[in-house]
Amino acid sequence: MRAALQNSTTGENPDRVTRHDGPDHLVVSEHPVLRRFWYAACFAHNVNAEPVAVTILSTPLVLWRPSPDAPVSAALDRCAHRDAPLSRGWVANCHLVCPYHGWEWDRAGRTQRIPQFPDAPHPTRSGLTMVSARERYGMVWICLSDDPVTDIPPVPEYDDPAWRRVPEYEFDFDCTAMHLLENNFDPGHVAFVHRNTFGNPDRAELTDTEVTREPYGLRTFGQVNVDSRPGELGTTTRTTVSTLYAPFFGHIHITYPDGLRHLMVKAITPVDDESCRLVQLVLRTDTEQDRPAADILAFDVAVESEDRALLDLLPTPFPLAPHLNVHARADRNSLAIRRLWTDLVTGRWLPSW
Ligand code: FES
Numbered sequence: 001m002r003a004a005l006q007n008s009t010t011g012e013n014p015d016r017v018t019r020h021d022g023p024d025h026l027v028v029s030e031h032p033v034l035r036r037f038w039y040a041a042c043f044a045h046n047v048n049a050e051p052v053a054v055t056i057l058s059t060p061l062v063l064w065r066p067s068p069d070a071p072v073s074a075a076l077d078r079c080a081h082r083d084a085p086l087s088r089g090w091v092a093n094c095h096l097v098c099p100y101h102g103w104e105w106d107r108a109g110r111t112q113r114i115p116q117f118p119d120a121p122h123p124t125r126s127g128l129t130m131v132s133a134r135e136r137y138g139m140v141w142i143c144l145s146d147d148p149v150t151d152i153p154p155v156p157e158y159d160d161p162a163w164r165r166v167p168e169y170e171f172d173f174d175c176t177a178m179h180l181l182e183n184n185f186d187p188g189h190v191a192f193v194h195r196n197t198f199g200n201p202d203r204a205e206l207t208d209t210e211v212t213r214e215p216y217g218l219r220t221f222g223q224v225n226v227d228s229r230p231g232e233l234g235t236t237t238r239t240t241v242s243t244l245y246a247p248f249f250g251h252i253h254i255t256y257p258d259g260l261r262h263l264m265v266k267a268i269t270p271v272d273d274e275s276c277r278l279v280q281l282v283l284r285t286d287t288e289q290d291r292p293a294a295d296i297l298a299f300d301v302a303v304e305s306e307d308r309a310l311l312d313l314l315p316t317p318f319p320l321a322p323h324l325n326v327h328a329r330a331d332r333n334s335l336a337i338r339r340l341w342t343d344l345v346t347g348r349w350l351p352s353w
């Protein structure tokens, strides 16, 4: 029977032909559509009196807060005068000050002062190139385009009194945003990468995940056996609904058998073609008395460090075409995500929410 499936022209077995109508690898700088999303740059409380440097999609930016209760402003991190990095400057009198010759700008990037000749007219192109910035979920969000595809991803639990907030960390990875996102939707690695925290290689068997493509990205349901949870030893099972808001935002909702719910908000930002940043927040349905935030943070830092130690070893660029890797039954999520990114960067699909 198998022989009958041979294509008489090419000799290929059509069962074995992989149809992948897209680039072999995903290199974020090659796809302008990726500039049309909101990405978390950092936690908002980390932008205080001093300007902060961040890079998103290879674009150096300066973030600053003109006054303690003002919203964060963002601009390209380069002075029009002599190209100095503005993030090395400072804030004075509600103005951002360039560290090289002291030019000053207001929150909207308009030139307010050129100190060498304060009464002379300002050159017409002396203002900053501003970038859209917003604050949500205690994070600063940036969009590099004037034409965003969608809004910032929704996290309805953030303002729900049934949930408490555990702000966590900014974690920088020497791997692509795709590697990190895929890892967070990969149930098969838990037993091994996390064998020293909550995984158990002797309990590695999985049940199939259920993956559905959604207008915003995709949603998966699955269960993973683990040996502990924050602050507690003991075998249990994580039942997880993981939601991907394209391209790189994860909303990972874990329910334990006793009813405790633990939501990981994973805002993944492509820094450049080879690195990314995670800005993470946890929401829980228990109380500080039930489980101190310090326990949750310590657990998640240990787990994140385990992931990073492995992910930082993986080669770039990220393989998008299925034939570049081998896939097994536990890889349904990963294959669906790669198809989604293929559709996004080839213009076949744009998410909406
Ligand atoms: S380089 Fe910025 S003021 Fe001269």
Ligand SMILES: [Fe+2]
Binding pocket: 183, 189, 190, 193, 194, 303, 307
């Ligand atoms: Fe992990």
